[in-house]
Amino acid sequence: MLITGIKSRPVYDQLRPLPGGIRHLVAGQGSGGRAMLRLLDEMPEQGMQTTLLYSQESFSGLDFLAELQQRQVAELRVYPSNQELVADLERILGNARMGTRLYLSGSESFIGTAMQVATHYDMNSDEVLREHAGSFVRRIWCVHCDSYTENVTQRVFQCPGCNAMLVVRDHYSRRLAAFQAVKADAEVPGELPEAEELDT
Amino acid sequence: MSLSNGTLNVRVARIEAVTPEIKRFTLVATDGAHLPPFSGGSNVVVLIPHENGTYRNAYSLMSSPYDSSAYQIAVRRVEEGRGGSLRMHEAVNEGDVLEILRPVNLFPLSKHARLHLFIAGGVGITPVCSQLAELRLRGTPFEVHLAVRGAEHARLGEELVREYGDAVRLYRNDLDQRLDISVVVAARPLGSHLYVCGPESMIQDAIDSAHAQGWTDSHIHYERFLEQGSVGEAFSVTLARSGATIEVSPDQSLLEAAEAAGHSIPYLCRGGACGECETRVLELDGEIVHTDDWLSDEDKAANTKIMPCVSRAKCSRLVIDC
Ligand code: FES
Secondary structure (H helix, E strand, O other), X not given: OOOOOOOOOOOOOOOOOOOOOOXXXXXXXXXXXXXXXXXXXXXXXXXXXXXXXXXXOOOOOOOOHHHHHOOOOOEEEEEOOHHHHHHHHHHHHHHOEOOEEEEEEEOHHHHHHHHHHHHHOOOOOOOEEEEEOOOOOEEEEEOOXXXXXXXXXXXXXXXXXXXXXXXXXEEEEOOOOEEEEEEOOOOOOOOOOOOOEOOO | OOEEOOEEEEEXXXXXXXXXXXXXXXXXXXXXXXXXXXXXXXXXXXXXXXXXXXXXXXXXXXOOOOOOOOEEEEEEOOOOOOOHXXXXXXXXXXXXXXXEEOOEEOOOOOOOOOEEEEEEEHHHHHHHHHHXXXXXXXXXXXXXXXXXXXXXXXXXXXXXXXXXXXXXXXXXXXXXXXXXXXXXXXXXXXXEXXXXXXXXXXXXXXXXXXXXXXXXXXXXXXXXXXXOOOOOOOEEEEEOOOOOEEEEOOOOOHHHHHHHOOOOOOOOOOOOOOOOOOEEEEEXXXXXXXXXOOOOHHHHHHOOEEOOOOOEEEEEEEEEOO
16 A cells, blocks of 8 residues: 555755745745745845745744744744644735745645645746655545544544544645545445555 | 638638728638637638648637637738738638638636736737637736727727726827836736737837746746748758658748648647747758747757748758658
8 A cells, every 4th residue: 555656746846046036935834944044045135025934833843933033034924833824825925916936845734735825826836936844744635524634644544523434545636735535444344454654 | 610621611701991901800601600619819820822822821819709600810911021911901802711720729818817917019909809808708807008009000909998998008109108018017916917919029028027027937928920931041941751852932931831742740820939840850951040939049059950830941951850
């Protein structure tokens, strides 16, 4: 069941200054702060056109807030959760102008949900870069009850939404920003596939 | 509808002069049937017979994509061209039957745009007409900025103003109303798309202005409005697959010469833009005069590819892979 190199999983970039931008939004979460700092080093002239958005939610416990606070930028906005950052990003993009560049760095779940917002505002690959940070824990969408579960690392797990035992498929949906999971014992109730560590 | 060897037979139902230089042709199927559907920004290739062959000129469809009973195209008279548009103006009459190809769209609307901005000059407004009809149904906001020379050139623009009101702005050169593209593209919301159709200088100005405001290329679309085909010195070319050697006369493109000799090379735009006709150069003794917008500068310098719809050669020998 273990499949490496999942085709539907996005291929991530490395953050680097995108040419031509007149305003830069750099958004990251947890260990993604490291890539944010590296990017800022590469664009010293653009500090005053740059807004940082940082969420302290972290799977690994890493926090780069203190270092980000040292940087000369137009604004640093800090959030306790990824969800609050993404909600604010939505509001910011709603008022943003052409010429904006967006840089994302963090977990797959964070990047995926932020990309949903960026895509809604028709930002294309020449305006957005995404760098993955930390482990590839998965965000899961349950096909039965439509609920999302963060940070799943096991092939078989119990859905907190509908309590069904689910098996995680190796298909990533960009539209949902999640991997799909389906009932594990639909054929023979009670008969579960082998539990295994996901290719995270 | 009448489809013979891939072409459609249409009857010219109406010809109107819309400006001193532009005539609008309304085309209907010869058997009164519906014409194939198209999307906003499409063009059709019209086969224009002349003494020693056929010109194939592409013209934008300007009628509504939701009306399949007729197509409308606008033809600008180009005095210095090879004569395709002149024949359309002088030799074609109402009631005549023309052969055309099915519409293709090389200038489509962006599906996810939040705002569409159109910049056009003169006859460049024609592809925009069908795009606006499509946008009206979708309900996405748009603005049209159209520059014309003077009152008698403003008729298509005035029709659009009547149809779409304030969303269409006319700039008349004779009244010193200047279209400042850098103002049009400034401070636009995320997800805006720019479409430019007009003379080369206008396209360049639009691209430069948008770049200066931080726009990326994925939001900038343009269509060059040139008399189709190519003119220049005669040359000869060998088609490797059949071994045939073809003479390209000064008023023919390589593509047209090949077609006249019974060979077919794939094409869509016939204007050096779409890439469809790209052909490998197998042997060359001399140089290629690249006039397309498709090949990269490196490719052009390497002389290993040619776009037969527009480019020519100054050479003693040219063999291409078709
Ligand atoms: S036919 Fe489009 S580039 Fe030649």
